[in-house]
Amino acid sequence: xxxxxxxxxxxxxxxxxxxxxxxxxxxxxxxxxxxxxxxxxxxxxxxxxxxxxxxxxxxxxxxxxxxxxxxxxxxxxxxxxxxxxxxxxxxxxxxxxxxxxxxxxxxxxxxxxxxxxxxxxxxxxxxxxxxxxxxxxxxxxxxxxxxxxxxxxxxxxxxxxxxxxxxxxxxxxxxxxxxxxxxxxxxxxxxxxxxxxxxxxxxxxxxxxxxxxxxxxxxxxxxxxxxxxxxxxxxxxxxxxxxxxxxx
Numbered sequence: 681x682x683x684x685x686x687x688x689x690x691x692x693x694x695x696x697x698x699x700x701x702x703x704x705x706x707x708x709x710x711x712x713x714x715x716x717x718x719x720x721x722x723x724x725x726x727x728x729x730x731x732x733x734x735x736x737x738x739x740x741x742x743x744x745x746x747x748x749x750x751x752x753x754x755x756x757x758x759x760x761x762x763x764x765x766x767x768x769x770x771x772x773x774x775x776x777x778x779x780x781x782x783x784x785x786x787x788x789x790x791x792x793x794x795x796x797x798x799x800x801x802x803x804x805x806x807x808x809x810x811x812x813x814x815x816x817x818x819x820x821x822x823x824x825x826x827x828x829x830x831x832x833x834x835x836x837x838x839x840x841x842x843x844x845x846x847x848x849x850x851x852x853x854x855x856x857x858x859x860x861x862x863x864x865x866x867x868x869x870x871x872x873x874x875x876x877x878x879x880x881x882x883x884x885x886x887x888x889x890x891x892x893x894x895x896x897x898x899x900x901x902x903x904x905x906x907x908x909x910x911x912x913x914x915x916x917x918x919x920x921x922x923x924x925x926x927x928x
Contacts, residue, residue: 716876717856719752720794722813729790738783744775751816751843755877756793758840762878771837771880803855812853815912816843822908823901833900841886841901842908847873848887867891 728746732738747753754774760781761772778786794800801809823842827833848870851858871888879887885898886905894902 716858716873717854718793719755719850720796720800720854721750721752721756721790722810723795723797725750725753726790726795733783733787733790740775740778743778747778748774748820748839748843749817751813751847752796753790753793754840754843755847755879756789758879759877760789762880771834771840771882773836800854804853809853812846812849815916816846818915819843819845819905819908819912822911823905826904826908827901830900830904833904837882838901838904840880841883842905844874844879844883845886845905845909846870 725746729743732743732746747757757774757777758772761777781789796806796809796813798806820839820841820843823845824835824839827835827838846866848866848868850856850873851869852866867888867890871884871891874884874887882895882898882901885894886902888894889898889902
């Protein structure tokens with residue numbers, strides 16, 4: 681049995697009370713006096729999590745991969761880590777957040793996160809919302825791959841930067857009726873959300889790079905993410921064209 685599997689198996693019946701007592705895990709974040717709803721997660725994410733968390737021995741690597749592949753769940757865990765203040769890293773590792781929480785608290789957190797549905801995406805539709813979640817994951821993966829060839833950049837940080845880089849589109853996509861967020865563009869929305877949710881500084885800088893000066897490190901990650909977004913757009917364009925030919 682691998683060390684990470686053994687640790688989570690032993691930790692499955694425990695609860696990190698220091699983390700849970702220090703913050704209400706998924707409290708509504710406020711920006712400019714308004715409430716921002718919690719982000720949902722994909723139905724497939726919930727199915728995979730239930731399967732993994734029901735095992736006597738939980739595979740940390742597999743669990744982390746499922747978590748990091750979902751935009752809503754990832755942001756929820758980043759918020760918890762930030763609010764609890766128990767991580768020393770500028771951009772925390774999702775695997776460390778999972779281990780720090782333990783299995784029982786993680787199950788409770790997952791149970792409190794809404795699942796992406798037709799009702800939540802009543803505007804553009806469930807298909808558009810699901811596609812955005814997948815687009816965010818793909819942008820993260822391409823960013824991670826590009827960063828692996830760039831000395832001085834951390835691929836895990838690049839993945840998260842790519843994953844959250846377009847959260848400014850969420851208010852319109854999910855039909856949030858928040859007056860203070862109804863006037864402005866996606867960059868302004870993204871900056872407001874990143875700050876309201878307390879995302880790590882590096883990720884926030886990447887999101888709002890067009891609004892204010894950023895650090896040299898953030899500029900490097902922003903270049904990687906920009907290139908990744910271009911690759912993803914091209915890939916999706918080619919894929920859509922192929923699907924249209926097949927369906928036609």
